[in-house]
Amino acid sequence: MKNNFIIATHNIHKIKEIETILNFYHQHGVGYRKKLPQQAFPPESTESYEKNAKAKALFISQQLPAAKIIADDSGLELLAFPGRYGVQTARELTQEVPDGDLNDYLIHLVDGKSRQFIMKTTIALAINNQVVKIGHGQLKGTIAHTERGVNATGFDRIFIPAGESQTLAEMDQPTRISYLHRARAVKNLLDQLGEANESY
Numbered sequence: 625m626k627n628n629f630i631i632a633t634h635n636i637h638k639i640k641e642i643e644t645i646l647n648f649y650h651q652h653g654v655g656y657r658k659k660l661p662q663q664a665f666p667p668e669s670t671e672s673y674e675k676n677a678k679a680k681a682l683f684i685s686q687q688l689p690a691a692k693i694i695a696d697d698s699g700l701e702l703l704a705f706p707g708r709y710g711v712q713t714a715r716e717l718t719q720e721v722p723d724g725d726l727n728d729y730l731i732h733l734v735d736g737k738s739r740q741f742i743m744k745t746t747i748a749l750a751i752n753n754q755v756v757k758i759g760h761g762q763l764k765g766t767i768a769h770t771e772r773g774v775n776a777t778g779f780d781r782i783f784i785p786a787g788e789s790q791t792l793a794e795m796d797q798p799t800r801i802s803y804l805h806r807a808r809a810v811k812n813l814l815d816q817l818g819e820a821n822e823s824y
C-alpha cells in the first residue's frame with residue numbers, strides 16, 4: 625500500500641531526502657508545511673535520538689491527528705571525539721561553524737586522527753497523538769580527505785562507507801540509498817509496517 629507520510633522537520637534538505645527515499649520505496653511524503661503554517665518545534669533534549677524523534681512527530685501529530693507523521697533525529701559520532709556531537713550534532717556544529725563549511729571543518733578536524741564515523745538516525749511514526757513505530761538506521765565509514773562527488777550534497781560528499789572507496793555523492797542513486805543512515809531507518813520503519821520488501 626502506498627502511504628502518504630507527513631514529514632515533521634524544519635530542515636528542507638531533510639524533507640527532500642526523505643521524499644526521495646520514500647519514493648524509492650514506492651511510498652509518498654511531503655513536508656508538514658504543505659499542511660500547516662510554520663511551527664516552532666519544542667527544543668530538543670540532549671538525551672536520545674529516539675526521544676527527539678518522538679517529540680517532533682508527536683508535536684505535529686497533535687495538529688494533524690489523522691495523518692501519518694514521521695520525524696527523525698540524526699547525529700554524527702566520531703571515533704576520534706567520543707564525547708562530541710551525537711545527539712547534539714546540530715547544536716554543536718552550528719556553534720563551532722556558524723556560517724562556514726561543515727565538510728571542510730570535519731575533514732580537518734580528524735586530520736592526524738581516526739577518520740572513522742558513525743551516522744545514526746532514529747525515525748518515529750506518530751498517528752493520532754501516539755508513537756506507533758520507531759525505525760533505526762546507521763552508516764559506518766570514514767571521512768574523506770577532500771570533498772568528492774556531484775550526485776548529492778552535504779555530508780554525502782565526505783562520507784565513504786566502510787568497504788567502499790567512493791563517497792556517497794560519487795555513487796549511483798540505488799547504491800547511495802542502500803547506504804544512507806536515514807534511508808536505512810526509513811526502510812526499517814517500512815519493514816515494520818510490512819511496506820518495504822526486496823521486490824521493490
Ligand SMILES: O=c1[nH]c(=O)c2ncn([C@@H]3O[C@H](COP(=O)(O)OP(=O)(O)OP(=O)(O)O)[C@@H](O)[C@H]3O)c2[nH]1
Nearest residue numbers: 633634635696697698699713714717777778779780
Ligand atoms: O549533510 C548532512 N547530511 C545528513 O544526512 C545529515 N543528517 C544530519 N545532519 C547534520 O546533523 C544535524 C542534526 O540533524 P537533526 O536530525 O537534529 O535535524 P535538524 O535539527 O537539522 O532538523 P529537525 O528535524 O530537528 O527539524 C543537521 O542539522 C546537520 O547538520 C546531516 N548533514
